[in-house]
Amino acid sequence: MTPGDWAGRALAAVLDRAGVTAAEVGTRFPLYADPGDGTWRTTGRGSWAGGFWAGLLWLRARHTGDGADRRAAAACTARLAPWADADTATRGLIFWYGTAPAGPDDTGAADLRDRAARACLAAYEPGPGMVPWGGAFGGPRMLARVDGVPGMVPLLAGAGPEGAAVAAAHLHRHLDFCLGEGPLRGEWTHPAWSFDSATGWEPRADPPPDWSRGHAWLLLAVADALLRPEALAGQEWFAAAAEQMLSEGEFLTGPLVVPAGTARPDGPLDTSAAAIAAVALLKLARVPGPRAAACADRAVAILRRLTGSHLSDGSGGRPRGMLLDGCYDAGRGLAPRHELIWGDFFLALGLASLAGTVDITRV
Template identity: 30%
Template sequence: MTGHIFKPEWQCALDDLCARVYGIRSAVGDAWPYHCDPKDGAWDTTADGDWCGGHWVECLRIVGELTGHRAIEAESAQRAESLRPYLERDDAFRGHRFYYGAARQYAWTGNERFRTLALAAAYAVRSMAMKGSGAMPIGTQVQVRSTKLVGRDKACVDNVHPNLILDWWGHKETGDPTFVVGARRHLDHTIDQYVCEDYSTIEFRDYDPETGMPKGAHYTLLGANNDSCWSRGQAWAVAGYLRAWEATRDPRYLSVGRKLLEYWISNSDESLVPPYDFKDPLLKTDRASVPLDTSASAVVVEQLARMSILKDLPPEAEYVASKTPLFVEGLLRHLTSVDDKRAKSRGVLLNGCFNRPKNYATASELIWGTAYLLFALYYLKTGRVVE
């Protein structure tokens, strides 16, 4: 896609999302939005943003920029600064927290304190790599409210995105090869240990802390069973490998990202919004009872939108980027508009599934789903990524 496109109906969706961010801000006050039941419009909040605080920071920054509302931009910067105490938290999601928070604040404001904060986080996350394999663990203090699995001896397919996102930024800022060398080790390990022959993915493995090599069988935390394919994990893998190609131009990562995406397309309906698990056995007998997960699709859409605004793409990347409109339009079927009876407000991204095994927020508006769709439409609207 040598020239990105932005359809008129996408502008309506972007306007609805901006209005939604204003509404969420009014509803949560000083707290941090997490998930919302579309039926009653009530937000479940956290005191510190949990794993997705950086996403809310960037939502506020983007909406402040697009609407010219300087107070929202100022709040975005203030919230980014408030995440500083979590720099020392042994948590893979520091990558997301400080990339979407601090790194993008630096790019927008030019304030050096945000650059320093993002670089400190980049080196801290990079230092988590296991001996031997270079696999990136979830951490002993990984913060996700609905789960309690922690440890430097545990890694998951997700980690090609949250663990590595600051590597690409850190290398761009400093030229330090440590970031790219380390990221490549984890990416290559993940291909070997988490990507199946059909290009579905498994979710979790435990490791020997001395060798950094996997031990025992793989398992799931958020999928239907240990041999299933949790769709948000697949989304992190798609986005992670395509982002790795964007940063390195290594055709191997593009090839893996494309094949992961093709598995997605082959196992979704025409909207490309997937079930929460591509291999849930109930899909064969009672498909209507299996929740969708729009937040998984939003993760993919964000990365496709990034690729769509690049120029002079090679053919395989052009093919991947060409899927952007299909993914955007499928996701917008789940976004409420003015007078939409499915929710109390416009700009609500319906049908996000947080944690199906625990029956936790399985048909909800999830703040990271809203964020990734907003980010994608912002890139397509402006033709740039602020970083």
């Protein structure tokens, strides 16, 4: 069986599920779904995860070729517009993954992406050397959080030479914090830091250092940087960071689906972290180097495990095509074994790459 066979069937199941979800949620944005019956918890504005729903709809539209699906994806993307001027580094997540799957021929998505990129460029703080986490969700504004890096790198890199320079600085700052002396699956440094002009940088307790999704987010950001050598300076530095992450972490070894908190091996898994890591590895497989083949093999193995062991088949009262066993927030016990919208998106993106319907280097 070729990758396209099983990947194509699994992709169809996930995208069929997206069609059912679209009918259920209407103009709202799904966040996470009950693992028993598939009922979604939704939000009116999308929050930081809204782009993944729009991106999933774009993947569905590309898969079906149906004009109605394309119009639904475009309408969902348009509903993200208020976030372009919101004070949050999650605009990288929202606007890169919510618009890049549309392809270059959708001018509405491209225009919104460009608007968001310019707004993020204007939010850059030269002193701390980053686009701050921001105050859109409450709390202190001057934070560096690892989930404020993925998406932000390619978003800014598309905003001309100045945007590319800011993208490199933003990634460099977060790598400085996150790549400590310990192994990435153990004593790596904190994924969130706060900045005060008087005292400088201080680590924060939330998210915790063992947050598996933080590791995956960072690898994805590095992969996106390495795929843009024409835009980002310091490629040797980023290549060294990728090598450190691959050699010291468990991205190429260990469990295919890691616990949500690596310090709690008996705790809930997080399939969404595994799906993010798989996409990052598929991207790194496109970067020439000695680990390219290992990255490709590992990505396929992760996707096979996700589809073979964690994708619902329609039995037991569950809808077909749910990526189960995602963990929204282990510390708070929030949605610890649920379907997560970003897990669905990254699973679909990885499968679409294997099936040959999406160029992973462009999303």
